[in-house]
Amino acid sequence: xxxxxxxxxxxxxxxxxxxxxxxxxxxxxxxxxxxxxxxxxxxxxxxxxxxxxxxxxxxxxxxxxxxxxxxxxxxxxxxxxxxxxxxxxxxxxxxxxxxxxxxxxxxxxxxxxxxxxxxxxxxxxxxxxxxxxxxxxxxxxxxxxxxxxxxxxxxxxxxxxxxxxxxxxxxxxxxxxxxxxxxxxxxxxxxxxxxxxxxxxxxxxxxxxxxxxxxxxxxxxxxxxxxxxxxxxxxxxxxxxxxxxxxxxxxxxxxxxxxxxxxxxxxxxxxxxxxxxxxxxxxxxxxxxxxxxxxxxxxxxxxxxxxxxxxxxxxxxxxxxxxxxxxxxxxxxxxxxxxxxxxxxxxxxxxxxxxxxxxxxxxxxxxxxxxxxxxxxxxxxxxxxxxxxxxxxxxxxxxxxxxxxxxxxxxxxxxxxxxxxxxxxxxxxxxxxxxxxxxxxxxxxxxxxxxxxxxxxxxxxxxxxxxxxxxxxxxxxxxxxxxxxxxxxxxxxxxxxxxx
Amino acid sequence: xxxxxxxxxxxxxxxxxxxxxxxxxxxxxxxxxxxxxxxxxxxxxxxxxxxxxxxxxxxxxxxxxxxxxxxxxxxxxxxxxxxxxxxxxxxxxxxxxxxxxxxxxxxxxxxxxxxxxxxxxxxxxxxxxxxxxxxxxxxxxxxxxxxxxxxxxxxxxxxxxxxxxxxxxxxxxxxxxxxxxxxxxxxxxxxxxxxxxxxxxxxxxxxxxxxxxxxxxxxxxxxxxxxxxxxxxxxxxxxxxxxxxxxxxxxxxxxxxxxxxxxxxxxxxxxxxxxxxxxxxxxxxxxxxxxxxxxxxxxxxxxxxxxxxxxxxxxxxxxxxxxxxxxxxxxxxxxxxxxxxxxx
Numbered sequence: 123x124x125x126x127x128x129x130x131x132x133x134x135x136x137x138x139x140x141x142x143x144x145x146x147x148x149x150x151x152x153x154x155x156x157x158x159x160x161x162x163x164x165x166x167x168x169x170x171x172x173x174x175x176x177x178x179x180x181x182x183x184x185x186x187x188x189x190x191x192x193x194x195x196x197x198x199x200x201x202x203x204x205x206x207x208x209x210x211x212x213x214x215x216x217x218x219x220x221x222x223x224x225x226x227x228x229x230x231x232x233x234x235x236x237x238x239x240x241x242x243x244x245x246x247x248x249x250x251x252x253x254x255x256x257x258x259x260x261x262x263x264x265x266x267x268x269x270x271x272x273x274x275x276x277x278x279x280x281x282x283x284x285x286x287x288x289x290x291x292x293x294x295x296x297x298x299x300x301x302x303x304x305x306x307x308x309x310x311x312x313x314x315x316x317x318x319x320x321x322x323x324x325x326x327x328x329x330x331x332x333x334x335x336x337x338x339x340x341x342x343x344x345x346x347x348x349x350x351x352x353x354x355x356x357x358x359x360x361x362x363x364x365x366x367x368x369x370x371x372x373x374x375x376x377x378x379x380x381x382x383x384x385x386x387x388x389x390x391x392x393x394x395x396x397x398x399x400x401x402x403x404x405x406x407x408x409x410x411x412x413x414x415x416x417x418x419x420x421x422x423x424x425x426x427x428x429x430x431x432x433x434x435x436x437x438x439x440x441x442x443x444x445x446x447x448x449x450x451x452x453x454x455x456x457x458x459x460x461x462x463x464x465x466x467x468x469x470x471x472x473x474x475x476x477x478x479x480x481x482x483x484x485x486x487x488x489x490x491x492x493x494x495x496x497x498x499x500x501x502x503x504x505x506x507x508x509x510x511x512x513x514x515x516x517x518x519x520x521x522x523x524x525x526x527x528x529x530x531x532x533x534x535x536x537x538x539x540x541x542x543x544x545x546x547x548x549x550x551x552x553x554x555x556x557x558x559x560x561x562x563x564x565x566x567x568x569x570x571x572x573x574x575x576x577x578x579x580x581x582x583x584x585x586x587x588x589x590x591x592x593x594x595x596x597x598x599x600x601x602x603x604x605x606x607x608x609x610x611x612x613x614x615x616x617x618x619x620x621x622x
Numbered sequence: 623x624x625x626x627x628x629x630x631x632x633x634x635x636x637x638x639x640x641x642x643x644x645x646x647x648x649x650x651x652x653x654x655x656x657x658x659x660x661x662x663x664x665x666x667x668x669x670x671x672x673x674x675x676x677x678x679x680x681x682x683x684x685x686x687x688x689x690x691x692x693x694x695x696x697x698x699x700x701x702x703x704x705x706x707x708x709x710x711x712x713x714x715x716x717x718x719x720x721x722x723x724x725x726x727x728x729x730x731x732x733x734x735x736x737x738x739x740x741x742x743x744x745x746x747x748x749x750x751x752x753x754x755x756x757x758x759x760x761x762x763x764x765x766x767x768x769x770x771x772x773x774x775x776x777x778x779x780x781x782x783x784x785x786x787x788x789x790x791x792x793x794x795x796x797x798x799x800x801x802x803x804x805x806x807x808x809x810x811x812x813x814x815x816x817x818x819x820x821x822x823x824x825x826x827x828x829x830x831x832x833x834x835x836x837x838x839x840x841x842x843x844x845x846x847x848x849x850x851x852x853x854x855x856x857x858x859x860x861x862x863x864x865x866x867x868x869x870x871x872x873x874x875x876x877x878x879x880x881x882x883x884x885x886x887x888x889x890x891x892x893x894x895x896x897x898x899x900x901x902x903x904x905x906x907x908x909x910x911x912x913x914x915x916x917x918x919x920x921x922x923x924x925x926x927x928x929x930x931x932x933x934x935x936x937x938x939x940x941x942x943x944x945x946x947x948x949x950x951x952x953x954x955x956x957x958x959x960x961x962x963x964x965x966x
Contacts, residue, residue: 322784
């Protein structure tokens with residue numbers, strides 16, 4: 123079982139840090155009720171096993187489907203086919219994303235049905251479809267990613283002026299929600315399939331990255347357009363789920379189980395559909411390869427279900443509890459510090475993070491090791507949670523007060539960053555805001571804001587995902603700049619040595 | 623420190639090691655400590671011959687290949703022994719290693735004849751059988767090889783050089799290829815090659831090639847007890863093959879130049895494999911490793927013996943024109959070279 127053991131070891135190393143940190147918190151700052159503590163441990167085990175199976179499944183199923191569909195669409199060599207294909211692909215993977223549905227239900231309640239659930243899901247999915255289409259177009263026209271990003275974010279800035287602060291939060295959160303556990307590996311593979319066709323003699327693997335980033339931007343764009351056209355004037359308070367005492371020990375797991383299996387099925391379905399269409403229409407792979415891909419999808423399904431059961435059943439309650447206790451019992455400084463480590467260690471357990479960091483390592487021939495990308499990402503997310511916690515304590519600090527200067531900095535950085543790292547950075551933003559963030563970190567932030575008198579659970583709850591999706595753009599680009607600097611120095615050294 | 627190996631044209635032996643994923647770093651660094659000036663690492667896949675794992679889709683293991691070219695054949699042998707003696711290959715099924723003699727490439731223009739084996743070594747009991755096929759067919763090759771008695775094989779993803787006849791959206795595309803590498807004794811290699819040629823024959827041109835290389839020393843080959851022993855013998859006095867395989871290592875951004883130059887010289891196809899070069903550096907401490915690696919590509923070309931000299935002159939001229947190429951060129955005989963397509 124070489125592959126599984128290898129993955130399990132890797133996942134153990136990814137999930138154990140956050141587990142130990144929570145255990146540390148349990149024995150020091152925030153003693154967790156004993157039942158919840160053991161649920162958390164069971165959750166951690168489920169997450170390790172689930173992640174292991176899921177990632178094997180991604181390698182066998184999701185990645186080949188993405189690569190093959192990108193490749194075959196481009197090889198048909200017809201612009202209209204490519205563009206419509208991109209639109210459809212983006213649309214169906216986004217519409218099936220469970221995280222997006224969760225968010226849209228919240229938004230529906232918050233806006234008193236003015237922005238309806240399905241309306242939001244459709245709007246966002248169209249946005250994602252359009253931007254995947256733009257991504258395809260840029261790849262075959264060989265247009266630089268940063269040019270497309272500058273234009274996109276320019277439009278976003280303009281549109282943001284016509285929107286209320288609440289809608290900013292919805293929009294940027296939507297961007298994080300569309301890029302879930304299965305969407306992200308699929309989008310990465312889609313771009314890799316296309317870029318791979320042109321990349322044999324290319325300078326580097328830059329064109330493999332950026333598709334996830336563009337899809338996220340598509341969600342923001344679509345929501346801002348929606349908000350600018352008919353913005354709800356008033357918002358109403360809704361009840362956030364409190365930590366209800368479960369009837370029996372395993373209840374949090376069993377009660378979430380059916381939902382988890384349905385959600386996972388929803389996430390996998392578009393991929394299976396895409397595969398069937400291209401297999402019947404274009405590919406006609408041999409039976410062996412087809413069964414391999416199907417087995418892969420099955421692994422994805424079970425792995426994701428186990429993972430989600432672990433997160434929902436074991437992690438969410440603990441996240442909310444820790445957040446509340448830190449604010450109630452301890453100084454702001456301690457809360458900020460705990461948030462820092464929580465963010466840093468949680469993102470390592472995010473499924474798509476492994477897919478991205480492995481892909482970067484592979485496509486750079488190993489020169490950008492996965493641990494380096496992982497570290498930059500973790501530092502980024504750590505700071506995003508710090509910002510989220512500060513936002514809870516500081517009254518009047520709005521999301522856009524943080525996002526506006528940050529995105530201006532990001533755009534300036536992207537002028538200097540090597541193209542490869544721009545793509546990786548924008549993809550990392552989508553990758554970091556996966557299911558782990560949408561549940562554990564969000565629960566933590568909601569717990570914290572619920573416990574702070576001046577904070578608004580909803581306003582501060584919304585926006586956390588937006589922050590998590592933003593900070594990696596800075597840290598990964600910074601990594602790219604350091605890398606470039608270092609590379610130049612090494613090359614100079616090598617040249618001068620050779621000429622001696 | 624660049625006494626036993628070289629980035630350049632002067633190498634005469636190549637040491638290739640196939641090890642589990644993640645283990646190449648340590649071995650490469652050890653080799654650098656022992657005086658090699660550069661090691662190049664590629665990634666690939668091995669397969670485990672277990673039907674159950676195969677059914678579950680779990681029969682692949684990630685592998686890494688380490689390639690070190692050395693100035694002298696005995697230096698390669700010595701390095702391999704040192705690597706084995708410090709315990710790198712002591713784990714069961716850890717990996718395999720082999721040494722391959724290289725043709726001597728002339729020092730300067732008008733000096734020696736273009737190429738000549740310098741060492742009188744080995745009618746070589748072992749062969750490295752290399753098959754390059756369309757992407758996805760690597761598994762088929764491994765299956766056929768297994769059915770015919772091969773123990774294991776490594777699949778490495780490669781890119782074909784651009785096919786200029788097939789533009790997509792006004793750009794050339796690179797077909798994806800699988801390179802399958804397997805080591806076996808001479809007799810088996812011959813029968814495997816025959817079996818593969820018979821099974822994969824096609825009328826479509828450009829579907830793949832197969833050839834084998836001399837191997838003088840092996841380590842870790844299943845069922846072979848003579849581990850670490852050199853075969854000795856004498857090359858046939860006439861050239862054993864009308865084909866030469868050129869292995870060109872180049873900094874990745876410069877790949878296109880090399881391919882273009884070789885195309886101008888009449889070479890029609892090359893395979894490109896992405897990897898990283900680990901070089902000796904005076905500044906230790908990268909972010910997570912002890913060396914700072916740069917992206918390197920290996921370009922593999924099978925050419926006719928007559929083309930060899932011209933090709934090497936062109937490469938040498940390019941290398942001199944810009945230090946950024948950092949070319950390392952190796953040549954050796956491509957034995958029993960054939961194509962899968964009948965029409966070529």
